Amino acid sequence: MSEASSPALSTALAYHRAWTGHDFDRAMTYIADDIVCEAPSGRLEGAAAFRGFMEPFTHILTDSHLIAAFGDESTALVMYDTKTLPVASAPGAECLTVVDGVITHLRIIFNQAPFIAAERAADGE
Structure with missing residues (x-):
């Protein structure tokens, strides 16, 4: 499905481009005030909690490669x-x-194993 024919995909990709491009203030313009985020660390509610979780990750991000993206209404x-x-x-x-151009619910899944291994290596384990 093309980005043009999927409102949710258009918003998701704009949000993705913003945070991976180190413009987190712009990324937050796509986030609903009452967002619910299901993250590996647990459930987050509200834009402030979401920002506190996600923004620090953008500070250690050096590059991102989009593998695939799909969407509907x-x-x-x-x-x-x-x-x-x-x-x-x-x-x-x-x-x-996505509702009315903003992200109201976000479920994030990522592989924590590389971070755990890096932390162990830094600790000398």
Whole structure:
């Protein structure tokens, strides 16, 4: 499905381009004030909690590669790989619900194993 024919995908990709482009203020313009985010660390509610979770990740992000993206009227799925200061490859995926051009629900899945291994290596384990 093309971005032009999917409102949810258009919003999801604009959000993805903003945060991976280190413009988190712009990324937040796509986030609903009452967003619910299901993250590996648990459930987050509200834009402030979401920003506190996601923005620090953008500070260690050095590159991102979009693997695939699909969407329809209200749901989009985006899969990507990120390169960060501590790890060379940290794949992730997001399932986003979009209402009136803003993301109201976001489920993030990513592989924590590379970060755990990097932390252990830094600790000398």
